Amino acid sequence: MAIDLTQLERVIADKAALRRRAREQSWPEKVAMIERLRDTTRLAREAMRRALAEADKRNQGNPSCLAHAKWSPPC
Amino acid sequence: MHQALRVLNELVEDGVIPLYAIGGAIAASFYIEAQATADLDVFVVLPKAAAGLSLLTPVYAACKAKGGVVEGEHIHFGSWPVQILDPYKPLIEEAMASAVEVDFDGIPTRVMTAEHLCAICLDTKRTKDIFIEQAAVDVEALKGILQRYNLLDRAALVPNWPEQVIHGNRPNPA
Numbered sequence: 001m002a003i004d005l006t007q008l009e010r011v012i013a014d015k016a017a018l019r020r021r022a023r024e025q026s027w028p029e030k031v032a033m034i035e036r037l038r039d040t041t042r043l044a045r046e047a048m049r050r051a052l053a054e055a056d057k058r059n060q061g062n063p064s065c066l067a068h069a070k071w072s073p074p075c
Numbered sequence: 076m077h078q079a080l081r082v083l084n085e086l087v088e089d090g091v092i093p094l095y096a097i098g099g100a101i102a103a104s105f106y107i108e109a110q111a112t113a114d115l116d117v118f119v120v121l122p123k124a125a126a127g128l129s130l131l132t133p134v135y136a137a138c139k140a141k142g143g144v145v146e147g148e149h150i151h152f153g154s155w156p157v158q159i160l161d162p163y164k165p166l167i168e169e170a171m172a173s174a175v176e177v178d179f180d181g182i183p184t185r186v187m188t189a190e191h192l193c194a195i196c197l198d199t200k201r202t203k204d205i206f207i208e209q210a211a212v213d214v215e216a217l218k219g220i221l222q223r224y225n226l227l228d229r230a231a232l233v234p235n236w237p238e239q240v241i242h243g244n245r246p247n248p249a
Contacts, residue, residue, distance in 0.1 A: 022108040028180045031076055038113050040180035
């Protein structure tokens with residue numbers, strides 16, 4: 001598949017503009033952004049932890065689930 | 076963060092601490108684009124015990140009295156966990172002493188200079204070249220700090236750092 005250079009250039013230009021805008025923000029604006037990112041990351045982490053715990057509970061006693069397969073020492 | 080900065084200023088006014096300076100990603104974000112972090116790093120000149128050990132207790136007690144909630148290594152003010160750090164080495168002491176007075180939404184505060192933040196990154200081997208990439212540092216000043224603390228070899232290890240940082244001469248901004 002041929003690469004569309006015009007599209008690539010547009011993506012690079014967009015990214016550069018995004019970074020330029022990010023740099024031009026005031027310090028309080030940047031801190032507010034950091035705060036939003038931090039809170040979103042924490043929420044995502046908590047949701048993932050909950051989902052893993054639920055999956056773990058569902059798979060308890062399921063012999064086909066590797067996480068709960070019994071390990072036997074080698075002979 | 077407003078509450079944390081107000082409390083820090085009050086600690087200075089009340090004589091609990093003589094001086095503080097913001098470091099880490101929040102300070103870096105003053106000079107360059109926003110850097111992800113979970114907490115606010117504050118370097119504080121702590122009162123010393125007779126044996127020369129730094130005492131965190133009076134600072135924590137004063138923070139708690141002003142509404143701070145201690146949780147692990149942090150003191151929470153509103154949504155911001157604040158980590159109080161002792162200037163544990165001469166580079167940090169210099170960074171604290173030369174921190175600049177700035178304004179955060181009308182609240183006066185002090186942040187370390189971009190050059191010191193950059194040197195601390197190198198010292199702790201978090202070799203980010205974003206300060207250079209975004210032309211946020213005075214290369215001569217940075218070079219001076221790196222020389223004083225024997226960190227020039229660290230700069231040489233960072234990919235994409237201009238030769239000028241290691242060998243002098245200002246970089247061409249173009």
